[in-house]
Each structure stands twice: as C-alpha cells, then as structure tokens.
Amino acid sequence: MLGETPYSAENPVLPLDHLVLRGADADDALVLREGVLSWKDLRTRVSRLAAWLAREVPERGARVATWATKGELTCLMPLAAARAGLVHVPVNPLLKHAQVAHILSDSGAVLLIATPARLKTLEAGDVPADCRELGEADALAVAAELAGEMLPSQADPDDLAAILYTSGSTGRPKGVMLSHANMWLGAESVAYYLGMVRDDRTLAVLPLSFDYGQNQLLSTWYAGGCVVPLDYLMPRDLVKAVERHAITTLAAVPPLWVQVTEMEWPPETAARLRRLTNSGGALTVDLVRRLRALFPQARLFPMYGLTEAFRSTYLDPDLVDTHPTSMGKAIPHAEILIINELGDVSQDGEEGELVHCGPLVAQGYWRDPVRTAERYKPAPAASRYGGIAVWSGDRAKREADGLLYFVGRRDAMIKSAGNRISPQEVEEAALATGLVAEAVALGLPDERLGQTVHLVVRASAGSSDAIEELPRKLMQELPNFMQPKVIHWRDSMPTGPNGKLDRTGLAAEIARETAA
Missing domain, CATH: 3.30.300.30 (ANL, C-terminal domain)
Incomplete structure (x- = not known):
C-alpha cells in the first residue's frame, strides 16, 4: 500500500461492485447484441457471475484475466470479480499471443476467459501451467445456471480490484494496480464533472482494457445511466449507433474524432449528443473547431490523464472556444502541482514536471518495485494530500488564471x-x-x-x-x-x-x- 486514502462519512467510498446497486430496477443498464439488460437484470447477472467466479477461484486476491471483445463478459467482469474478491486483468483484444503471454505470466493469472478464436492463437508455453483456459460463452452459460446469488462485497476500499497493463517507453507492458477506491472515486469524479444523470446513454467505443475505456462503464453506472458497448468497424457505425440507441455521451481519441468530423451527420442525430469527451492525446485547435461546428449543442470536454492516476485534468467546456490548447484544471479528487527543478511549485508561466497527488493515485506497478519507485514518490511538501504522488515525467505550466498547458513528454513513448x-x-x-x-x-x-x-x-x-x-x-x-x-x-x-x-x-x- 503506497498511502492512505482520505474518505468521509458524508461521501463514503464503497467496494466497486456496489455500483450495480445505483440504478432503478426497470431502467436500461446495458445494451448488448443479444438484448437489453435492465438494472435488475444487471444486478442478477453480476451476482451470479461473481458466485461462479468465487466457486472456481476461491483464493481471495487471485488474478482472473479476460481477453474478448466488448460484450456481457467484459462489461460485467469489473464488478463481478470485485464482488468475488478477485483481481480483474482485462487484456486488450487487439493484442497477440506474445503480449498476452507476458501479461498472463506477469500477473500470475490463474484463469483466462477468452473467445475460442483468441484461445486458438496461443502457442505452446504462452499460458502458464497453473492458469486455466475457458471459453467466454461457456463461462457465461455456467454462471447463468447458478441458482444462488452472491451478496454485495464488504471489501476494504483499499483492496486491489484490477491490474491494467500499459506500455512504458522501455521494456514490456507493466501492470498498474487499481484499488476499489481508485475506481470508485474515478467513476464518481467523471460522472460529477460531466454532469451525467440517469437518462444518459453512453456509447462505449474505447477499449475496456484502458483506464478511461473502463471508466465509460463505471461513471455511467455511477450516475444510474445506460451503456451501449460498440466494437465499431467503420466511423459511420458510430453515426448509426448514436441514432439507434439515442446516445447522449461519446468518448473517443483524437484520430477517431478526425474520422467523426468527416462523416455525414444528420442534424437530428448530431443533436442527440449532450457531451463529447476526449482521451489519449490532445485535440488540435482545428479539430476543436470542427467538433464545435458539427455538434454545437454538445459540451466538449478535453482531458489529460495517466493510467498511473487515472484522470488528472479536464477543460471546462465553457472555455474550449477561448482556450482550446489548455489542459484545464484538476478533476475532482485530484490535486495537480507543477514542480520546478528546485522541487518547488512553479511560478505562473514557469515550466515544470506535472505531479498528480490524491486518492486517484494507483497503488504502483504490479510486482515491480523498481519501476514503482521511479514513478511513485512522496508528494511535494506543498501537497494538501501528502502521501505518495505520481511524478508523471510530463512537462507542463500553469498560467495566472490557473489553467494548465502541456509542454512535452520526457520519455520516448x-x-x-x-x-x-x-x-x-x-x-x-x-x-x-x-x-x-x-x-x-x-x-x-x-x-x-x-x-x-x-x-x-x-x-x-x-x-x-x-x-x-x-x-x-x-x-x-x-x-x-x-x-x-x-x-x-x-x-x-x-x-x-x-x-x-x-x-x-x-x-x-x-x-x-x-x-x-
């Protein structure tokens, strides 16, 4: 444990699986190819999948990996594994056998649930001897037959809930350890500053193995809304999905936003979107202008984040037109400091290293104390949180109005x-x-x-x-x-x-x- 997380009685942090309790029974919670799950259905299926997982993997804290496209398994596992006392390791479905072999070995996963087609691509030695393989459909079918259900967990919020693998500038992917509290507070933070409500419907196009991709689920469910997962083939698939499912919230990375702006959007379809959120790189000034022209009624949220601490900053949509190159300010539950070469908080306009402090800071890199010590260090003396902070290596500056601006990356990523x-x-x-x-x-x-x-x-x-x-x-x-x-x-x-x-x-x- 790298540091204690501050909680309050007025706004308690709960085990991650309690997110499934936040919606109204009859409302839509998840739209799958096979049909729509209400919140009541979602609660039942998470409970049964958790009960099956606890039976199959009785050791608390054991790692369970999933390697599949978006669907019932990948959407339910973050909550079901948490309820079962296990640690979820979502594997990017685009990865190939060598990367998957590393993740399975490094995480010590004891169970891999994947689509049969992906399992067939694995070669001898890719799956550790003590890791079982199971097809996605088989796992869901057995879990659905269970008569008993599992009660919400009573896990400590600081218990490990997930390991997300992210590449570094050198070496193989490293696993970032996220606690129940990290993920709960991340969901609460994003739902709050995006202004999400129960009738919101999120089109989840980002990979669920990414931090913000997974947060598409968690922040929407924190607000009691509905998620529509989509593995799109063509950008026009997004246009069709927004219209078909009455989507209000869309998150994407800049290259996809470029494609989005090149599509023909019927005015009534474009008008359905209430908010657009960006991750995975900065939006160019030209792209901001094109998005604002195409979706004038939607609030545009540029964001900056680190897997090691989830999100760090967002730009208020009211400032996007006048300050399109700014990173904005710290999101709720985050404290962002710019530290100069002397270790002091930088003056306005002075470049320094971006340091992220507070309860969104993850627990370090899985089984990697050396790289953990390089990135996770004691917070600067000026931090109101103290404890351990993420020293990003990214260069940034803060102007007199408090807005942050990205300068550059130190590493070769x-x-x-x-x-x-x-x-x-x-x-x-x-x-x-x-x-x-x-x-x-x-x-x-x-x-x-x-x-x-x-x-x-x-x-x-x-x-x-x-x-x-x-x-x-x-x-x-x-x-x-x-x-x-x-x-x-x-x-x-x-x-x-x-x-x-x-x-x-x-x-x-x-x-x-x-x-x-």
Whole structure:
C-alpha cells in the first residue's frame, strides 16, 4: 500500500461492485447484441457471475484475466470479480499471443476467459501451467445456471480490484494496480464533472482494457445511466449507433474524432449528443473547431490523464472556444502541482514536471518495485494530500488564471491513435525474427494518428530476404496499432559518445527524410 486514502462519512467510498446497486430496477443498464439488460437484470447477472467466479477461484486476491471483445463478459467482469474478491486483468483484444503471454505470466493469472478464436492463437508455453483456459460463452452459460446469488462485497476500499497493463517507453507492458477506491472515486469524479444523470446513454467505443475505456462503464453506472458497448468497424457505425440507441455521451481519441468530423451527420442525430469527451492525446485547435461546428449543442470536454492516476485534468467546456490548447484544471479528487527543478511549485508561466497527488493515485506497478519507485514518490511538501504522488515525467505550466498547458513528454513513448506503444517492444519483435541485427523504433508526428511508428533496422548477415520477410513476420507478432508505417533499412546504425545507438540523431534524420 503506497498511502492512505482520505474518505468521509458524508461521501463514503464503497467496494466497486456496489455500483450495480445505483440504478432503478426497470431502467436500461446495458445494451448488448443479444438484448437489453435492465438494472435488475444487471444486478442478477453480476451476482451470479461473481458466485461462479468465487466457486472456481476461491483464493481471495487471485488474478482472473479476460481477453474478448466488448460484450456481457467484459462489461460485467469489473464488478463481478470485485464482488468475488478477485483481481480483474482485462487484456486488450487487439493484442497477440506474445503480449498476452507476458501479461498472463506477469500477473500470475490463474484463469483466462477468452473467445475460442483468441484461445486458438496461443502457442505452446504462452499460458502458464497453473492458469486455466475457458471459453467466454461457456463461462457465461455456467454462471447463468447458478441458482444462488452472491451478496454485495464488504471489501476494504483499499483492496486491489484490477491490474491494467500499459506500455512504458522501455521494456514490456507493466501492470498498474487499481484499488476499489481508485475506481470508485474515478467513476464518481467523471460522472460529477460531466454532469451525467440517469437518462444518459453512453456509447462505449474505447477499449475496456484502458483506464478511461473502463471508466465509460463505471461513471455511467455511477450516475444510474445506460451503456451501449460498440466494437465499431467503420466511423459511420458510430453515426448509426448514436441514432439507434439515442446516445447522449461519446468518448473517443483524437484520430477517431478526425474520422467523426468527416462523416455525414444528420442534424437530428448530431443533436442527440449532450457531451463529447476526449482521451489519449490532445485535440488540435482545428479539430476543436470542427467538433464545435458539427455538434454545437454538445459540451466538449478535453482531458489529460495517466493510467498511473487515472484522470488528472479536464477543460471546462465553457472555455474550449477561448482556450482550446489548455489542459484545464484538476478533476475532482485530484490535486495537480507543477514542480520546478528546485522541487518547488512553479511560478505562473514557469515550466515544470506535472505531479498528480490524491486518492486517484494507483497503488504502483504490479510486482515491480523498481519501476514503482521511479514513478511513485512522496508528494511535494506543498501537497494538501501528502502521501505518495505520481511524478508523471510530463512537462507542463500553469498560467495566472490557473489553467494548465502541456509542454512535452520526457520519455520516448510513442502515442498512436490513443495507444501507448513501447519502442522497445517493437524493437524486440523485430530482433526476434533473426532478420535484423539492430533496430530502433521511433514515433513521428502524424496529422491523423498523433504519431506513427517508424522502424530503423540493419539487416543480419546473410538475411538476403529480410526486406520482404520482416513486414510479414511483424504482422504475425505485433498487433495492428504497433505495426511500423515505414521500415527504414540502413547499412550501419549511428552511435553516440556512450556507444549506444543514437536515437535522437536517427529521429532527426528520419524526420528530414519523411519531410523531403
């Protein structure tokens, strides 16, 4: 435990599964392909799934992973696992076997529930010996047959509830540990500042394995509203879904917002949306203007966040037109400080490191005390919360009006279409093919995606077919969002004074080439 979370009798934090108690029995809670679940139905199904999980995995705190597209299993598991006293590990359905194998091994998952098609892609050794595999439909069918139901849990709010895996600038994905309190307060915070109410209907298009993707469910259910999960194929699917399901709330990442603005929106359909929320990268000024013109009646909420602390800031929609480049101010339950090189709170206009303090701060990285110590450190002396804070590494500044502005990222993380991509993970996949001797993955600016992956490589001796074979091998080993847009072949790779590959020089070189 990294620090104590302050709770109050006036506004208690409850175990996460208590969210299922907040809606009215007859109201819609979840719209699935198979039909609509009322809040009464949702309570029953969460209870039965929890009872089945507790029977299958009696050890409290054990990890249970899911690897499936949006549906009943992935929507119910955050609450059902919490009620059963287990820790949910949602796996991005876009990941391939190597990434899934790492997550299963690292988390120590004892059960993997997935779609049969995904289970078939796993290779020998991908699933640890002590981890059972079960098909999604089989798990739901057995749980539905249970006569008994499970009462709401009495878990301590600081108990671990989920591990969300997120890529770092180096190394394999690391698991961020979220408590019941982290997730409950995150749901409460977002529902509050978005002004969500019981008749709101959220179109959940973000992956449920992401922090804000999962919060689409939790914040809507905190408000007693209805969630419509959608694995869209084309942007026009969103237009149809907004009309068909009377959607009021839509969250997306900037590349999807670009596509949204390129669609034909009937005025009556566009008018259904009450609020638009952004995550996974900053909105450009041009994109803000296009969204405001297309959805003039909708309130636009630009946001900034860290998986290590969920959300950090949001910009008041009333300020979007006049301050489109601002990150806004701290969300409820968050304290955001800008700390200069001397360790003091920065003056107005002075650049510093963004530090997130307060009860939304996660519990660190799962089984990784070294990387935890690098990012989770004692809060600055000026913090009203104290305890442990997330030192983001991001550079920001605060102006005299209190609004925050993003300056830049310290690390080499590649952020493409809302996905955080570890350069080292792409490089390791390339080297593992045996076709290349050296590899450097870079993120270059892209108007639609934010950044795209460029891979610079030197072929291994004797790899005469490397140019043709490497793209094919990478397609087998890496998910689509990690695929290099361009592979740049070099006879030799530049090195710096320390003998390491000169990433900065390569980045400048490739940027010049692509601009030419």
